[in-house]
Amino acid sequence: MAHNRRNFVKKLAVAGSTVSVNNLLEMTSVADLTAANRRVQHLSLREVAADEDYWRTIQQSYTASTSPIIILNNGGVSPSPLVVQQAVERYNQMINQGPSYYMWRLLDQGREPVREKLALLAGTLPDEIAINRNATEALNTVIYGLDLAKGDEIIGTLQDYPNVIQAWRQRAQREGIVYKQLSFKFPIENDEQIVREYEKAITPKTKLLHVTHVINWVGQIMPVQKICQMARKHGVEVLVDGAHSFGLLDFKIPELGCDYFGTSLHKFLSAPVGTGMLWIRKEKIATIWPLLCNSQPKSNDIRKFETLGTRSFAIEQGINEAINFHNAIGSKRKEERVRYLKNYWAEKALKLPGVRLSTSLKPQFSCGICGVSIEGMTPGEVEGKLMAKYKINTSPTVWENISCVRVTPHIYTTLADLDKLVNSLSEIIAEKKKA
Structure with missing residues (x-):
């Protein structure tokens, strides 16, 4: 090293x-x-x-x-x-x-030092980490790289990220695998309830569970470790979407007990836009085909997943500085601050008339992301008013059984910013009553 x-x-x-x-x-x-x-x-x-x-x-x-x-x-x-x-x-x-x-x-040649630094942060071996561009690329590498036969079953949820849902559906359409999707009504403040739903869906044909660590729509933290422990008893592998957990929650990937893990580094790690990471348990690397061509597709070298052709080397090297900055703060300290910021505004917003949250405020079930809605208004209407009048950038979310505005602060967010958010929601509610 x-x-x-x-x-x-x-x-x-x-x-x-x-x-x-x-x-x-x-x-x-x-x-x-x-x-x-x-x-x-x-x-x-x-x-x-x-x-x-x-x-x-x-x-x-x-x-x-x-x-x-x-x-x-x-x-x-x-x-x-x-x-x-x-x-x-x-x-x-x-x-x-x-x-x-x-x-x-x-x-x-600077990729190896970056790999080593990511491995230290993730608590893994450097030879288990591939550097790529985002969570979609990392997760698709595993989704398309697994050897599956017609009739093999994959279990995910309707609340997973659309790009991975479409990837599994495409494999189902082309190859006849069976893609089963559970549906959860969040927030859920019972880990065992979630684990039971996955376990009930497992059959002798089930090969893998696809689990989102932090649900991107509403910020629910899924009990990944407990799900992986259960899956192992059934001989089922687990692929974890860690797009919204890595660089925010204080954990090491091997602690989760999963087999595969993909994330984006340009979210809470604050690395340059267009950086991501794939982790595969060492003994599983040879079993996964690369998403893009490689001269030795069945080798056990994690670098076979980095045959991307020309890429932005400057962006890739910027990951180093993001890790330095992250480490200077500390993972747990960062997690606690972002959770503090989420609860700061959410607890105040919850007191406003007609406001509903789609996210638990208990620390074990959420951290930075929180969904908010106003009775009688669509997420698009609320988000549009926040941006047009108050210059507050949020994300309207309408997906399956989820309908809210996603609000996600970061460590650079000030309390004044969050006070303005709550005051803006209050004014929007008042205007709606007058209309």
Whole structure:
């Protein structure tokens, strides 16, 4: 590991005056965070979550904090802190001094240090991690890469992400596999109820459960570990969609007990847009066909899933800086702050007349995402008014049995932003009564 890093840094130095290695590795924001961390090190996690002076340091690290709009759709994609943006810009400048040289001979070798750093964050072996562009690509790699026969059963839910639902349906249409979908009415504050529903659907033909760690529509945290324990007893594999959990919830992938895990890094990790990660348990790698061509498709080398052709090396290298920034805060501290922000606005909104939440406020069942609705208004109407009049960016959600506006703060979100959200909802309700 250290050898790979040293070689990469040494080659950056040899690259000359195009980019300064010291500048590339300089983390002034992290230095500020280190000082802030020292100030709150005696506090509990809950106390830190509510310490506005501490979080102001982090807010100032994001250019999004000065945006003309209030961004509360971080469940879609999150902005990166300035240090990540600057790293990507500098790598791009380097590349454009000679793309074929700097990309293929230099930055291409920087993938291994990124892999190692992701592995440390995920608690896995580096040789179990493939770097790609998003959760859809990671999950589709497994969905299309599994050897399945006609009649084999896959169990998912109607509340999973549309791109993975369509992928499973396509396999069913083309190959005759059986794709079964459960349906849940969220919020659910009973893990055993969810586990039972999956278990009841299992038959001798069931090969895999597709489980979304955090339901993207309403933020329900699914009991993945318990589901995996149950599935193992039946000899069934589990693929986990971790798009909204990785970089936010404090966990290590092997702790979940799943076989496959895919995520986007441009959500709560705040890595550059267009970065993702696939994890496959070491002994399962050889059994999965690559989504794109590879000369050794049945090898046990995780890198067979990275045959993407030309990609953005600058964006890929920006992952390093995002992990540095994340680690400077700490996974658990970050999780507690985002949950604090969600509850801060949601508890106030719940007191407004006609407001309903589609999300539990109990910590074990949700973190950052929360669905809100106003009686007598469609999600599109509420979202439209929030954006047009108040410049608050949210996401209208109408999917299967879910109808709400998804609100997702991030660590750069201020309490003033959330106060404006609640006040805006109050004004929208008042206007509706007058109409």
